[in-house]
Amino acid sequence: MSSQYINEPLLDMFIFESSQLIQQLEQDIIISERESYLSELAIDEIFRIMHTIKGSAAMMCFNNISTLTHSIEDLFYFLREENPQDIDYSTLCDLVLEVVDFIKVEIEKIKNGDDADGDASTLINANKDFLSRLKQFSPPSDTTETKSHISPDTQQIYISQNNGFAPHSANLFKTVIRFDEGCEMENVRAFNIIHNLKNITNEIRHIPENIVDSDAARTIQNDGFIIYLKTDCSYEEIHQHITRTAFIKDLELDQLSNNEQFGQFEGGVKIQESKGQGYKEQSNKGQTEKELQFTSAGQSIISVSVAKLDKLMDLTGEMVIAEAMVSQNSDLKGLELDNFHKAARQLHKITSEMQDVVMSIRMVSLSATFQKMHRIVRDMSKKLEKEVELKIIGEETEVDKNIIEHISDPLMHLVRNSIDHGLESLEDRRATGKMLAGTVTLEAKNAGSDVLIIVRDDGKGLNKEKILARARDNGILHKDESDMTDREVYNILFLPGFSTKESITEFSGRGVGMDVVTKNIEAVGGSVSVDSLERVGTTVIMKIPITLAIIDGMNISVGNSRYTIPTTSIRESFRPQEADIIRDPDNNEMIMVRGQCYPLLRLHEIYDVKTDITKFSDGILVMVEQDDKIVCIFADELLGQQQVVVKSLPSYIRNERKIGGLSGCTLLGDGSISLILDISGLADFTGKDIKN
Amino acid sequence: MLRNTDVIELWKESENLMKRVLIVDDASFMRMAIKIILQKSGFEVIGEAENGVVGIKKYQELQPDLVTMDITMPEMTGIEALKEITKFDPKAKVVMVSAMGQQAMVREAIVNGAKSFIVKPFKEDHVVETLNKILEM
Helix, strand or coil: CCHHHCCHHHHHHHHHHHHHHHHHHHHHHHHHHHHCCCCHHHHHHHHHHHHHHHHHHHHCCCHHHHHHHHHHHHHHHHHHHHCCCCCCHHHHHHHHHHHHHHHHHHHHHHHCCCCCCCCCHHHHHHHHHHHHHHHHHCCCCCCCCCCCCCCHHHCCCCCCHHHHHCCCCCEEEEEEEEECCCCCCHHHHHHHHHHHHCCCEEEEEEECCCCCCCHHHHHHHHHCEEEEEEECCCHHHHHHHHHCCCCEEEEEEEEECCCHHHHCCCCCCCCCCCCHHHHHHHHHHHHHCCCCCCCCCCCCCCCCCHHHHHHHHHHHHHHHHHHHHHHCCHHHCCCCCHHHHHHHHHHHHHHHHHHHHHHHHHEEECHHHHHHHHHHHHHHHHHHCCCEEEEEECCCCEEEHHHHHHHHHHHHHHHHHHHHHHCCCHHHHHHCCCCCCEEEEEEEEEECCEEEEEEEECCCCCCHHHHHHHHHHHCCCCCCHHHCCHHHHHHHHHCCCCCCCCCCCCCCCCCCHHHHHHHHHHHCCCEEEEEEECCCEEEEEEEEECCCCEEEEEEEEECCEEEEEEHHHEEEEECCCHHHEEECCCCCEEEEECCEEEEEEEHHHHCCCCCCCCCCCCCEEEEEEECCEEEEEEECEEEEEEEEECECCCHHHHHHCCCCCEEEEEECCCCCEEEEECHHHHHCCCCCCCCC | CCCHHHHHHHHHHHHHHCEEEEEECCCHHHHHHHHHHHHHCCEEEEEEECCHHHHHHHHHHHCCCEEEEECCCCCCCHHHHHHHHHHHCCCCCEEEEEECCCHHHHHHHHHCCCCEEEEECCCHHHHHHHHHHHHHC
8 A cells, every 4th residue: 555545534435435335336236137137327327336446446556456346347338338238137247246245355354454465357357258248249349448529530730710810920849748757648648738739829730640549648658749839929938838737757849940840740640720719609608608507405414433423422421421410419409499400400401302313313224234135135046046035124214323233244144044944945835835936024113212123034934843853952952842932942043053954055154143143132232032933934023222322211229239220121110018929939039910920039139239128018129021021120219210321331340250130330420330230131030049 | 913813814815825626526535535635735625526516516606726526427527517617617727537548538628628637546746736737827
């Protein structure tokens, strides 16, 4: 990489923009492939995307990317300009997708600070072969360069329109111009000079005569660019005029004494009336009607780096805490402060509004993540020879940017699993009278403070016996089989080291997929469940929180410790009567509420906290629910509801040992630390010996 | 002693010396690359546009001293935009930003009033020299 561009923001921008373009390209191609047709628009867009990436990559000196994109650009230039018939769309799409994959890999390398060292030569050759095959089958016409937008014969020689005013133009000059090495396109630079001179000269000739061909660039590099001109201007004027051109290394300008040398060229070059006159008129006319109406509005969207947003989020979190610290300050206790409370309420209103806005900035729709699946479906259906239709519902649903990053991989696993394991082969589908094309549905929808992401297929469904048998073989069965509900059986799928597929395929891996799904989803505080009906299909539901950072919480106290329960999981809280408490044979405490029995959890026992309140009638019970599991938490008292900023437990605690039932911690208004309870984790404590 | 108003005058003067540039390019990467180079070399980037249509509008709004104009862009190509800009202001100083292999288009641009051109991938001193030469015109 050339040193002047080792520039972090520029590199970031390269990665960001190229990845976006690549993604768009991928979608364009997949849509085109489905329709077996490349519209003019699509061709133009693909051409432009490749052109842009080529330019950017060349700037960053990622030469393999730039040469590869160049070859695709050439291919699409041909498609755009020549519009050949009989294109082998399937091969073309494969080619472009391979290029997409290659660039993706290289960008990933760049992101990780590695060298982008992939070898693109096979791909480039494939592109070239494809192009030459296309050219064979379409009528011969010289494309790229000669398909010039200006007819070549208007540009060689200019005779200025003021010819008539100065019939005796006195001065003849010969000039030899050499350009800086590496300035590129010498012939066009020469063209530029001639173009600039034409208005102050009466006659002009140059060697090489033809500066349209790129071959001329080499001649000019070697021999210099020689111009003979006839003008009224003085030596100084001409000299000055030419030196204004960029990249001139060397300029020889000689005044010629007679017409002799000049005349030598008379025969060889045809002289033409310049188009300058007409052009001038045109531009004058343009001036009078200059106001062009453009309706396009100013830039209303800007892109901001995620780091800044994270910072903003952190600060907002701090502000929420600070606000609580002020308004719940212990110094205020017992004081009558009407105006203070009015102001504090106003502050609270603004902080919570601001919080909403900051959250909404971070919200990103799932559409990009969902659209990515088209590619997976395409690749897999091709390889596995299954017909698959991907249906997408609710892609506009939004979740926090950080969460999106965590669900992309799990989603990919699930879609792969659905196609590979879920959908039957074509013969099986025909035999069971199903539609030949299987359907995989991706759906996203809001459910309270959660988003549900559902992957559904209409395949053969899960086989309970098979799952149980496999679980038994692998020794991962902890419960009595007859006790297990259907759902519990299906959830075995998500245990580590489980796979019902006998053979390992390229796509679905070695049965590590499903537990990776759970791990990823749980990392963002979500959960996964599966439901299935044999012969009808399987549905996997991922439930993820919309945002991680700030939650509504109920603060409770146990002894000197504080805990926060996410408000969304609270069903009710009540003061129990001793008579409702029952014990099961293992001496686990349970409580009977309206004829239903729920397990009881004493927080002070779980976390070994000293408290005077151990009798149920002195404290309070909070009934919480998560994933259909309900437990009652016993605490000393409720402190109040508040928005809290979720912080993860400090690493020195996490490294020490894993503490169950806690999802993080938060700072309360009085500066004390409250531990945020993880309800699904807590529910696992029931019926187990906690101390171990 | 310098009064406040003097400072403002001085500041205005130095602002006037800084040449005001409009960058038209559909790739934000390219806009950023050009911007970094120009800012380092004492130019003031007063506007950016992501296609020809916006470019023309910004030109009319901002009346920059210089324009760098990409050729391949959506909505409206650099050449179309160049034509409109020179129609609006025949003295406009537009520099084309071209990729290798776009010679025909660069020639067309020159015929239509582009003052010079830069070839991608460009080097910092090339860009600066090209722009400075044009300002001398």
